[in-house]
Amino acid sequence: xxxxxxxxxxxxxxxxxxxxxxxxxxxxxxxxxxxxxxxxxxxxxxxxxxxxxxxxxxxxxxxxxxxxxxxxxxxxxxxxxxxxxxxxxxxxxxxxxxxxxxxxxxxxxxxxxxxxxxxxxxxxxxxxxxxxxxxxxxxxxxxxxxxxxxxxxxxxxxxxxxxxxxxxxxxxxxxxxxxxxxxxxxxxxxxxxxxxxxxxxxxxxxxxxxxxxxxxxxxxxxxxxxxxxxxxxxxxxxxxxxxxxxxxxxxxxxxxxxxxxxxxxxxxxxxxxxxxxxxxxxxxxxxxxxxxxxxxxxxxxxxxxxxxxxxxxxxxxxxxxxxxxxxxxxxxxxxxxxxxxxxxxxxxxxxxxxxxxxxxxxxxxxxxxxxxxxxxxxxxxxxxxxxxxxxxxxxxxxxxxxxxxxxxxxxxxxxxxxxxxxxxxxxxxxxxxxxxxxxxxxxxxxxxxxxxxxxxxxxxxxxxxxxxxxxxxxxxxxxxxxxxxxxxxxxxxxxxxxxxxxxxxxxxxxxxxxxxxxxxxxxxxxxxxxxxxxxxxxxxxxxxxxxxxxxxxxxxxxxxxxxxxxxxxxxxxxxxxxxxxxxxxxxxxxxxxxxxxxxxxxxxxxxxxxxxxxxxxxxxxxxxxxxxxxxxxxxxxxxxxxxxxxxxxxxxxxxxxxxxxxxxxxxxxxxxxxxxxxxxxxxxxxxxxxxxxxxxxxxxxxxxxxxxxxxxxxxxxxxxxxxxxxxxxxxxxxxxxxxxxxxxxxxxxxxxxxxxxxxxxxxxxxxxxxxxxxxxxxxxxxxxxxxxxxxxxxxxxxxxxxxxxxxxxxxxxxxxxxxxxxxxxxxxxxxxxxxxxxxxxxxxxxxxxxxxxxxxxxxxxxxxxxxxxxxxxxxxxxxxxxxxxxx
RNA sequence: GGGCGGUUAGCUCAGUGGUAGAGCACCGGCUUUACACGCCGGCUGUCACAGGUUCGAAUCCUGUACCGCCCACCA
Numbered sequence: 001x002x003x004x005x006x007x008x009x010x011x012x013x014x015x016x017x018x019x020x021x022x023x024x025x026x027x028x029x030x031x032x033x034x035x036x037x038x039x040x041x042x043x044x045x046x047x048x049x050x051x052x053x054x055x056x057x058x059x060x061x062x063x064x065x066x067x068x069x070x071x072x073x074x075x076x077x078x079x080x081x082x083x084x085x086x087x088x089x090x091x092x093x094x095x096x097x098x099x100x101x102x103x104x105x106x107x108x109x110x111x112x113x114x115x116x117x118x119x120x121x122x123x124x125x126x127x128x129x130x131x132x133x134x135x136x137x138x139x140x141x142x143x144x145x146x147x148x149x150x151x152x153x154x155x156x157x158x159x160x161x162x163x164x165x166x167x168x169x170x171x172x173x174x175x176x177x178x179x180x181x182x183x184x185x186x187x188x189x190x191x192x193x194x195x196x197x198x199x200x201x202x203x204x205x206x207x208x209x210x211x212x213x214x215x216x217x218x219x220x221x222x223x224x225x226x227x228x229x230x231x232x233x234x235x236x237x238x239x240x241x242x243x244x245x246x247x248x249x250x251x252x253x254x255x256x257x258x259x260x261x262x263x264x265x266x267x268x269x270x271x272x273x274x275x276x277x278x279x280x281x282x283x284x285x286x287x288x289x290x291x292x293x294x295x296x297x298x299x300x301x302x303x304x305x306x307x308x309x310x311x312x313x314x315x316x317x318x319x320x321x322x323x324x325x326x327x328x329x330x331x332x333x334x335x336x337x338x339x340x341x342x343x344x345x346x347x348x349x350x351x352x353x354x355x356x357x358x359x360x361x362x363x364x365x366x367x368x369x370x371x372x373x374x375x376x377x378x379x380x381x382x383x384x385x386x387x388x389x390x391x392x393x394x395x396x397x398x399x400x401x402x403x404x405x406x407x408x409x410x411x412x413x414x415x416x417x418x419x420x421x422x423x424x425x426x427x428x429x430x431x432x433x434x435x436x437x438x439x440x441x442x443x444x445x446x447x448x449x450x451x452x453x454x455x456x457x458x459x460x461x462x463x464x465x466x467x468x469x470x471x472x473x474x475x476x477x478x479x480x481x482x483x484x485x486x487x488x489x490x491x492x493x494x495x496x497x498x499x500x501x502x503x504x505x506x507x508x509x510x511x512x513x514x515x516x517x518x519x520x521x522x523x524x525x526x527x528x529x530x531x532x533x534x535x536x537x538x539x540x541x542x543x544x545x546x547x548x549x550x551x552x553x554x555x556x557x558x559x560x561x562x563x564x565x566x567x568x569x570x571x572x573x574x575x576x577x578x579x580x581x582x583x584x585x586x587x588x589x590x591x592x593x594x595x596x597x598x599x600x601x602x603x604x605x606x607x608x609x610x611x612x613x614x615x616x617x618x619x620x621x622x623x624x625x626x627x628x629x630x631x632x633x634x635x636x637x638x639x640x641x642x643x644x645x646x647x648x649x650x651x652x653x654x655x656x657x658x659x660x661x662x663x664x665x666x667x668x669x670x671x672x673x674x675x676x677x678x679x680x681x682x683x684x685x686x687x688x689x690x691x692x693x694x695x696x697x698x699x700x701x702x703x704x705x706x707x708x709x710x711x712x713x714x715x716x717x718x719x720x721x722x723x724x725x726x727x728x729x730x731x732x733x734x735x736x737x738x739x740x741x742x743x744x745x746x747x748x749x750x751x752x753x754x755x756x757x758x759x760x761x762x763x764x765x766x767x768x769x770x771x772x773x774x775x776x777x778x779x780x781x782x783x784x785x786x787x788x789x790x791x792x793x794x795x796x797x798x799x800x801x802x803x804x805x806x807x808x809x810x811x812x813x814x815x816x817x818x819x820x821x822x823x824x825x826x827x828x829x830x831x832x833x834x835x836x837x838x839x840x841x842x843x844x845x846x847x848x849x850x851x852x853x854x855x856x857x858x859x860x861x862x863x864x865x866x867x868x869x870x871x872x873x874x875x876x877x878x879x880x881x882x883x884x885x886x887x
Numbered sequence: 888g889g890g891c892g893g894u895u896a897g898c899u900c901a902g903u904g905g906u907a908g909a910g911c912a913c914c915g916g917c918u919u920u921a922c923a924c925g926c927c928g929g930c931u932g933u934c935a936c937a938g939g940u941u942c943g944a945a946u947c948c949u950g951u952a953c954c955g956c957c958c959a960c961c962a
Binding site for chain 1: 890891892893898899900901909910911912915916918919920921922924925926927928929955956957958959960961962
């Protein structure tokens, strides 16, 4: 397509089509359609790997709405894609939709007013409730319908169908927006994170890890969201500042060795299994190895030393509960403490613990313990807290009053209540033992900007456990696993039955493992499907394998993987980027891509991240309509990699003006393009050489992912080109100085326009294509990126001496231009009034240039005569204006 | 507590050792045969602060302050 360079001065007058009054309006619709018809952005899979540039596009969450931040970062990627395409690469640029996971479930529940009940059988004839009358719809809500409303229970397969239906609609709307924005995506390669291919890749990759012992299942304390009732991963945590209180509580009441601890969670006293203090803490050294009785429940718990205990926190001795926080888990594990679990998966205090006669509830006063516990049993942690505080106050074990504080509490990032730690059976992927290897991968990856690598290192170094990938949810990729049920009806988790690879993807809730019959599901001697689905990131971390068609299309995979670029935002380095590197390292022993380009965020004018909750999100389609896609792209592309950028409609207006300027300047440059000839005028040659220097700089900057600099430099050049160069040569083009001089200007103008349009094409994709179509064949977006050498080769004389003198001449001409304009402006004289004479006193070398540039200057400045003398200091003086004609 | 960015004109931002820049805003002028969605010109600064290196620092080093973000086993 584009390896051959575009002729710079060829201009076929018969081919030329100049509009009378060019305008931006309608360009988006016109070119979007033509690009699609022409397959301009179609990936050519016959090209060898060396000529491929593959991009691992972030799949936006379709259940949300696209916002300005998406437009911003996706434009960055598109600009790079367009550059690489013009460099001659076959660009592999698919688009994905992230429709998998909780956000979609919630949207479907609200939209259709349904709940998923996995115990129900699939109903093939099911039709969803009309959303407009569903209880969860906005209309119903506005009628004042409140909880208690009937939500329809549907089976898991039916629920998933609804998810697919709704996301399908969202995806069409998104595609329309991306096309209007001008993303140069190959729409024939679209994927979704819940589609069959993504499911197959997810399950296949999981099965392979399982076979290699890199995925495992274990029953262990896990981070748990009590509202969604699912396990969550460390990467999905966030801290939130919450009000709380320190409670000083006495242990060992009545005994000789009473100990005071401080806690923010007194409701966990019944789950207390030990107290810990620092091994060197003189206050508690004598107590190590002894036991102490818990208040209210009278359970003897050991006092143990552990280096994680902080002498300075609280009273220096901490209560270990199973489980209050992650530190508890560490202490529990390292000190081999028993489990005394009281929080149920729904967040309420369990009843079971009380009546387990064989369990660890060895109270010195079981009756009193039970009486106390019954008062909090069944309550949530938050509700139990004041109750237990009141009991402690009554028993005299609360020392002083609770001291209110604000502290950071861990939440699931999509959750509403603090996380608990609940013991449950979950799937994990081994991560910790690969920490060093992953850190090395992070150093191998080329980061843009480089300092973003620190985030990766930070995260890798802070990992404290393997990756929990199972979720107790519905709309996700299921694990391709069943378990045998023994004759007693117990599920044998230790002997998973993994689906054979050719069967993938499978849904174990409907499919049957080899060697079993459907009616054996759930029966003694039969089987049970794994009920869980995978963490969204367990699928998203395989986007390179999904788009490159791993284990499906070896030829395509070999040409595209490892990919070249992962563009993404910095807030998901710890999830998407890290997990993708992990999966690729484990499966392919390589990086998934060579480069990572990290976009910043869009900030609102108060410098806060734009978000829906703040109500400051502007709909992208309205922006595109108001400012034009090129105007919005201009704003987005001026955001440097990694840098947060202020939302600024003003910059979009500037971009729009630039696009209009491109239209008009192009029309002018092409309007009298004949005759064409050799570029022989020094001013023309200097302009061409300066443009060649710009091309070199722009190419280097683009190779370094600094697209913002390319735009800025090109824009600056272009504006000077219009205001100085075009003005200077205008008269000459009209024939003031004869046909040869005009031909030189015309040739230079044509060449410059061709190059400038191509430099702008990645940014102002619509207007440049429009102008290109006036006089060129084919799309500018598959034309070759300009080469400095092509410009310079137009100049017959390119000796050093000529180069220097041309440059000096050009600068001298613009100096005079500037000085005379200034004096005219200060004299408030209209341009139509000719200047009768300008006297120029200057250095010998500049005076020498006057005959060369005088004609250009006379016409562009409307000066009738220059009078030149040698001398210093330099002095350029407008002597007078032609008197206004009276009458 | 650890880490990473940032601090330059009223605003948004370029500028990594050599006389402080652009756009916007503001002020003045101009219907000029590409463009009034335009053109010409003007005003605007202790480059956060304090030290240091250097002939020379917005730029390099050290420290401080403030803003933002990431991370952490904050009882």
